[in-house]
Amino acid sequence: MGQMVTQADVARAAGVSRGLVSLALNGSPSVASSTRERILATAEQLGYRPNATAASLASGRSGLIGLLLPDLRNPFFDFVAHALQEAVAQRGMTLLVTVGAGARASRRPVDALLALRVEGLVLVSPALSDEELRGLGEACPVCLIGRCGPGGRVDTIRLDERAAAEAVISHLVRAGAGRLVYVCPDPEEDPNATERGQALAAAARQRGLRLDTVVDDVSGVPGLREQLVLAGAPGVVAHNDIVALDALSVIRSSGRGGPSGVAPLVSYDDTYLASREEFSLTSVEQPVGTMARDAVRFVCERSGREGDGEVGGARNVTVAPVLAVRRSSSPGAGPSGA
Amino acid sequence: MGQMVTQADVARAAGVSRGLVSLALNGSPSVASSTRERILATAEQLGYRPNATAASLASGRSGLIGLLLPDLRNPFFDFVAHALQEAVAQRGMTLLVTVGAGARASRRPVDALLALRVEGLVLVSPALSDEELRGLGEACPVCLIGRCGPGGRVDTIRLDERAAAEAVISHLVRAGAGRLVYVCPDPEEDPNATERGQALAAAARQRGLRLDTVVDDVSGVPGLREQLVLAGAPGVVAHNDIVALDALSVIRSSGRGGPSGVAPLVSYDDTYLASREEFSLTSVEQPVGTMARDAVRFVCERSGREGDGEVGGARNVTVAPVLAVRRSSSPGAGPSGA
DNA sequence: CTGAAAGCGCTTACAG
DNA sequence: CTGAAAGCGCTTACAG
Numbered sequence: 089m090g091q092m093v094t095q096a097d098v099a100r101a102a103g104v105s106r107g108l109v110s111l112a113l114n115g116s117p118s119v120a121s122s123t124r125e126r127i128l129a130t131a132e133q134l135g136y137r138p139n140a141t142a143a144s145l146a147s148g149r150s151g152l153i154g155l156l157l158p159d160l161r162n163p164f165f166d167f168v169a170h171a172l173q174e175a176v177a178q179r180g181m182t183l184l185v186t187v188g189a190g191a192r193a194s195r196r197p198v199d200a201l202l203a204l205r206v207e208g209l210v211l212v213s214p215a216l217s218d219e220e221l222r223g224l225g226e227a228c229p230v231c232l233i234g235r236c237g238p239g240g241r242v243d244t245i246r247l248d249e250r251a252a253a254e255a256v257i258s259h260l261v262r263a264g265a266g267r268l269v270y271v272c273p274d275p276e277e278d279p280n281a282t283e284r285g286q287a288l289a290a291a292a293r294q295r296g297l298r299l300d301t302v303v304d305d306v307s308g309v310p311g312l313r314e315q316l317v318l319a320g321a322p323g324v325v326a327h328n329d330i331v332a333l334d335a336l337s338v339i340r341s342s343g344r345g346g347p348s349g350v351a352p353l354v355s356y357d358d359t360y361l362a363s364r365e366e367f368s369l370t371s372v373e374q375p376v377g378t379m380a381r382d383a384v385r386f387v388c389e390r391s392g393r394e395g396d397g398e399v400g401g402a403r404n405v406t407v408a409p410v411l412a413v414r415r416s417s418s419p420g421a422g423p424s425g426a
Numbered sequence: 427m428g429q430m431v432t433q434a435d436v437a438r439a440a441g442v443s444r445g446l447v448s449l450a451l452n453g454s455p456s457v458a459s460s461t462r463e464r465i466l467a468t469a470e471q472l473g474y475r476p477n478a479t480a481a482s483l484a485s486g487r488s489g490l491i492g493l494l495l496p497d498l499r500n501p502f503f504d505f506v507a508h509a510l511q512e513a514v515a516q517r518g519m520t521l522l523v524t525v526g527a528g529a530r531a532s533r534r535p536v537d538a539l540l541a542l543r544v545e546g547l548v549l550v551s552p553a554l555s556d557e558e559l560r561g562l563g564e565a566c567p568v569c570l571i572g573r574c575g576p577g578g579r580v581d582t583i584r585l586d587e588r589a590a591a592e593a594v595i596s597h598l599v600r601a602g603a604g605r606l607v608y609v610c611p612d613p614e615e616d617p618n619a620t621e622r623g624q625a626l627a628a629a630a631r632q633r634g635l636r637l638d639t640v641v642d643d644v645s646g647v648p649g650l651r652e653q654l655v656l657a658g659a660p661g662v663v664a665h666n667d668i669v670a671l672d673a674l675s676v677i678r679s680s681g682r683g684g685p686s687g688v689a690p691l692v693s694y695d696d697t698y699l700a701s702r703e704e705f706s707l708t709s710v711e712q713p714v715g716t717m718a719r720d721a722v723r724f725v726c727e728r729s730g731r732e733g734d735g736e737v738g739g740a741r742n743v744t745v746a747p748v749l750a751v752r753r754s755s756s757p758g759a760g761p762s763g764a
Numbered sequence: 765c766t767g768a769a770a771g772c773g774c775t776t777a778c779a780g
Numbered sequence: 781c782t783g784a785a786a787g788c789g790c791t792t793a794c795a796g
Contacts, residue, residue: 094773105783110775120781137565140541141479141488142773145788150479160495160504161698169498169525182538185523187507200520203478204542227475337704360499366675366704432789443767448791458765480789483772 093134102130113138144205149393151181153384154201156211158189158277162330163359164376168212168233171380179388181207189277191215202228208387211235215279225402229390231383234280236404243386243403245379246280247356252372252409253287256325256354259370261295263352263417265323268292268299269315271335272327281327284356288325304331309338316342316351326355329362332369336416352417362412370417373410431472440468451476482543487731489519491722492539494549496527496615500668501697502714506550506571509718517726519545527615529553540566546725549573553617563740567728569721572618574742581724581741583717584618585694590710590747591625594663594692597708599633601690601755603661606630606637607653609673610665619665622694626663642669647676654680654689664693667700670707674754690755700750708755711748 095109102109104127112119112127119127144150153176157165169185176183184206186197194216201209206228213234214221222240224230230242237244260268270288272281285301292299302311304327312335315322324339326332332355339351355362358373382405389395433447440447442465450457450465457465482488491514495503507523514521522544524535532554539547544566551572552559560578562568568580575582598606608626610619623639630637640649642665650673653660662677664670670693677689693700696711720743727733 092773096773106773107775107784108782110773111782114775118781123781135565138541139483139543139773140538141482141543142788143775144479145477145483145790146773146775148775148788157498160498160507161501163499166498173525177534182535183524185525186521187511187523196515197520200478203476205477205479227473333702333704337702340704364671364675366671366678430789434789444789445768445791446766448789449766452791456765461765477789480772481791483774484789484791486772486791 093136098131098134098136101134102127150205150207152204152206153181153183153208154206155183155185156194156197156214157185157187158213160187163361164357167376168380171377172210172384175381175384207391207393210383213278213280229387231386233379233383236283237402239402241402245382245405247374247409248406249284249287253291255409255411256372257291259411259417260323260352260354265352266320267322268297268325269312269322270299270301270325271304271309271312271331272301273304273331284327304334309334312338313342321351324351324353326353328357329355329359329369329371336367354417358412368415370414371412373412375407379407431474436469436472436474439472440465488543488545490542490544491519491521491546492544493521493523494532494535494552495523495525496551498525501699502695505714506718509715510548510722513719513722545729545731548721551616551618567725569724571717571721574621575740577740579740583720583743585712585747586744587622587625591629593747593749594710595629597749597755598661598690598692601661603690604658605660606635606663607650607660608637608639608663609642609647609650609669610639611642611669622665642672647672650676651680659689662689662691664691666695667693667697667707667709674705692755696750706753708752709750711750713745717745
């Protein structure tokens, strides 16, 4: 695209040195405001566009924070991205998003981010191994959201799974569930499924209840259908709102003796899908804003951009769940959508 | 994060010159394979990580393609991002995603991308003015998806709105609609709403049918509810699948005399939401794969990376719609979800 | 097949 | 308050 105009061009046109242009453009207080004005006007007029790669190379800081998302289909990630965007923009930095699910597909985007010398990396439910994550943590400040900590220098922020499981199960028991079914995606896709399943199993066991796990895959949730025909309606826990939609349609279509589902359902993430009238899903809400702010702060502290002194080992923060109760867990009220 | 190891470090350790390391790392054929092996091994062992910003500065090409998405909530954007990702990866380039809806919120992410010297910019339904877009087109190869062309050097790829409107309206007429309602988001948010509305209005007018437009905002779609109580069920056109969900719940909840909605509904984008059993939306499908491939090719041609010679003025490509017919437009069959 | 050298556009001490 | 200069890590003709 033609030749880009550089600070040198601006300096020449404004009759000052190259260094001064840089200072003026970056708002250094040690530039006379009259000079600054003139330089800015010249830059504007010449159509000067800053070159962030050159600045990054020279200054040693890119002002970039990288985000890896498994996909862009789950509205929960929209929450997360927006919240991070805000925390990042507030620091005058830029958020770069890349997408990759699974270990293989995550590697390339992450490497690209590292090559751009991001000052921090936020990974949401990454499918990378603990060992790989620790390795990343040595190369760059890393904070995980929604995945348990691999150790090393990697910080993590996640839901208190134990408390969430407790809240979910006790709610379902109150709704009349005598046994439980956990519907989760392929654990390869969401590494957190294993941990969540264990927390739920522990909470169920404590009450002497049985918990079965079924996987939601491309063929739907045949396992759930089988569970529903057994005696006694189970309480159903969906790993997230997306999975919950699949579970919900199985529940509704297998409703024994009535137009409404009989099995109470609870899911996680509390996205807009959960609050939609036709689903009205009881769902575990996470304080995404806080999580995002902490994540950005953590990586900035590790990069030396903020805070004082060295950050030592991994920080593992856990946030309290809030159960947003809706109709899916009180089938008596009957779902709408009919 | 400690000091990163550079090519100079690798050169020293391997006992070769700095230039040779660069050539070896980039797979230049003019490096003896034995030498290359040794250099690669040394780099690996030292934990060398390429610095893309330095490479970009030195070579004059970043290998980056920027994508601006309005949000990450609409599953259609997941399609688009994945398809672009594929086309970009195939060229060994990297896709950088940023998010911003509205003119104001789009500016910063776009500037950040430009500062990183992306070799091309793909903007999905951008809310920027024609003038701004033409300006961008002077600074960088730009391709718009789903928005009409601003002229200048900006290429565009979009649905053939005339053909789509024709297909949608004739389908609704066959489904018994005697008048029409178009449900769209705030045109500030999706600049394509205006154009789509006009295409629909033209198609309706040609049949002597009336088309009213109602806006879907935070308060829901009160306008649609009013329309539905008027005499004669209208055919409803939703601007996209997200809007369609809102429209659908209004239609279902206002069903006069039966459990199923009476107004046939058609939407655009054909995302997974449309194909879900409980919605079963008739929706206009777009060939996203082709669109993405073309978009990447267009910007690469303009950047001089591909093709021969200069690309002149704007190329405006239009793609044929395909109507995926489902139950929402044949209310007689009755929606599920009961 | 290999090396020495210039330069990409910027930032930043260091002198004045 | 301003300027001259070194250097960030890499790529790439240009010689050998």
